[in-house]
Amino acid sequence: MKTTMSLKQKTMQFLVILLPILVTQIALSAITFFDTNMSGRASSTDLAGVAIGTSLWIPLQTGLSGILMGMTPIVSHLVGGGSRNKVAYHVVQGLYLAILLALVILGIGSLLLPVILDGMNLEGNVRDIAFRFLSYLSIGIVPMFGYTVLRSYIDALGQTRISMLITLISLPINVGCNYLLIFGNWGFPRLGGAGAGISSAITYWCVFLIAILFIHRLHPFTDYGIFRKLYGVSLSVWKELLKIGVPIGFSIFFETGVFSGVTLLMSRFDTVTIAAHQAAMNFASTLYMIPLSISMALTILVGYENGAGRLRDARQYSRLGISTAVGLSLITAVVLLVAGRYVAGFYSEESHVIELIQHFLIYAIFFQISDAVATPVQGVLRGYKDVNPAFIITFISYWVIGLPVGYLLAEFTPLQAYGYWVGLITGLAVGAALLLGRLVKIQRRFAAPSRA
Numbered sequence: 001m002k003t004t005m006s007l008k009q010k011t012m013q014f015l016v017i018l019l020p021i022l023v024t025q026i027a028l029s030a031i032t033f034f035d036t037n038m039s040g041r042a043s044s045t046d047l048a049g050v051a052i053g054t055s056l057w058i059p060l061q062t063g064l065s066g067i068l069m070g071m072t073p074i075v076s077h078l079v080g081g082g083s084r085n086k087v088a089y090h091v092v093q094g095l096y097l098a099i100l101l102a103l104v105i106l107g108i109g110s111l112l113l114p115v116i117l118d119g120m121n122l123e124g125n126v127r128d129i130a131f132r133f134l135s136y137l138s139i140g141i142v143p144m145f146g147y148t149v150l151r152s153y154i155d156a157l158g159q160t161r162i163s164m165l166i167t168l169i170s171l172p173i174n175v176g177c178n179y180l181l182i183f184g185n186w187g188f189p190r191l192g193g194a195g196a197g198i199s200s201a202i203t204y205w206c207v208f209l210i211a212i213l214f215i216h217r218l219h220p221f222t223d224y225g226i227f228r229k230l231y232g233v234s235l236s237v238w239k240e241l242l243k244i245g246v247p248i249g250f251s252i253f254f255e256t257g258v259f260s261g262v263t264l265l266m267s268r269f270d271t272v273t274i275a276a277h278q279a280a281m282n283f284a285s286t287l288y289m290i291p292l293s294i295s296m297a298l299t300i301l302v303g304y305e306n307g308a309g310r311l312r313d314a315r316q317y318s319r320l321g322i323s324t325a326v327g328l329s330l331i332t333a334v335v336l337l338v339a340g341r342y343v344a345g346f347y348s349e350e351s352h353v354i355e356l357i358q359h360f361l362i363y364a365i366f367f368q369i370s371d372a373v374a375t376p377v378q379g380v381l382r383g384y385k386d387v388n389p390a391f392i393i394t395f396i397s398y399w400v401i402g403l404p405v406g407y408l409l410a411e412f413t414p415l416q417a418y419g420y421w422v423g424l425i426t427g428l429a430v431g432a433a434l435l436l437g438r439l440v441k442i443q444r445r446f447a448a449p450s451r452a
Contacts, residue, residue, distance in 0.1 A: 049129025070245025302383025402427020
């Protein structure tokens, strides 16, 4: 990365870092998008089964991946502070931790998954598809967590275009496997929604192996020698990574978990409502990649500038990123207002399902506005290594306020399923306000010594 002096230079640097991350995140979300979309083309039952499976898996995936994403500010600070010789050691320790986390999840999941699904009020076919989807997907858990560490290292060096390239290579693999395994084309077995699990697992392995190849062969990664030496396990480095990563992981888990929790609570509604809810939520999650990408770019840039002691530059990047996210959220709101029915048609060919999806998408508009503030702010806070208050704020906003409000509205008002979405909107708005207040406090604290 380059040291910038003017706002114009910062804008260019911000875009250079951001755009590849955005393409990467959209491509990664496209894997879930195509899993959901193509399963819906098979049947509404397949769509509902994948919806339940995804709702159980996504909070774990994003939460644990968030722990490993603590590697990004660590590497950014090491590089910005001139300690490049320590990077390889930290990245290898991150890979060790990723493997351990994956094995723990596999062990716990094999014991609890049948119990959880049996305890839900699901139709038999929906339960079977959800179980097989998650069982097949589990084959790719180890490489998925490993790639999270490698991608955090790649991005922390400012080489976000490499992450983009790796993900773009993997996307056709996922879509192609879905085509073969969901629909049973070219002589492959027709597995329906469960086939999406196998496709995702294959994709995760491809992404991980491609990342290893690139890091081993391409400059500037070869300068750090990540795979040149086999290190022993360092509990002290694990502790450092967990100290930063666990609050990040919990913050992400609380946010994604509340959305999944809503989907699980909605299992009491009919299959069509579950399918429509999941389709709308899937599209909203795709739009969420915009503020999430800005957040990741801000973690890199603010972490780099903060590590180098350029606090004024860090503040300028934070303002630039947050204002960009808000502007883009207004554009996506217009898209949903104007083209909501067209978007709904991507997920189903059944008119009553399309109508329900379109109604849910109206509520998604309000998600985008709150996310445009809350998510980039969290990225800035991670750049300052201020991570503990954020996960407390997200827990209170989403689980103490958002989910209970949604439950009350869904159970005791005519809103029914839509009540959960109103509750989510309430929690997101509260979280955005509290996180913004935390950022103002932190930046004042960092600015105080520089004025002395």
